[in-house]
């Protein structure tokens with residue numbers, strides 16, 4: 001796992017094409033995210049290409065998941081779960097109170113992923129998406145940082161490139 005930069009933009013466009021039928025982030029929007037000081041983009045890179053991406057936006061004490069995606073060939077092996085756990089770790093490090101996200105009411109895979117990680121459904125947003133689909137809003141409180149969790153996190157960061 002590593003932070004993404006502008007050099008990844010073509011690969012990120014490709015991930016959007018592979019992972020989303022509608023509502024894809026266009027290149028200009030990806031550029032805005034990659035250069036935004038309040039946003040963090042992390043990618044899983046297996047050496048021959050990107051297999052997963054996580055985009056976060058920090059809004060005060062809220063960490064908003066803009067996108068989480070795993071390429072079709074790499075799904076159901078725990079990468080989506082790992083990306084969301086990293087979102088929670090980064091949110092904790094940045095002193096956020098919660099991680100929030102919106103998900104299409106039709107996206108059963110993502111809803112199951114979030115439910116399995118204890119995200120609570122807290123709203124139903126009719127016609128939230130430009131193509132007319134409804135969304136659920138979900139959130140999870142960020143656990144308090146403890147000396148033990150900070151030490152665990154520091155060790156994990158030393159072992160990775162995040």
Ligand SMILES: CC(C)(COP(=O)(O)OP(=O)(O)OC[C@H]1O[C@@H](n2cnc3c(N)ncnc32)[C@H](O)[C@@H]1OP(=O)(O)O)[C@@H](O)C(=O)NCCC(=O)NCCS
Pocket residue numbers: 019020066067068069070071074075076077078079080081082103107108109110112113114116
């Ligand atoms: C949603 C997504 C990120 C999940 O990634 P993943 O790497 O397959 O997730 P995991 O392997 O960690 O799966 C964790 C759990 O989520 C649930 N889940 C994942 N895919 C599922 C599916 N197709 N159907 C039902 N449940 C599913 C399961 O409970 C799964 O646990 P299990 O494999 O032990 O049954 C991936 O399907 C994806 O990229 N989808 C397209 C993009 C998208 O919709 N992103 C979310 C909205 S921004």
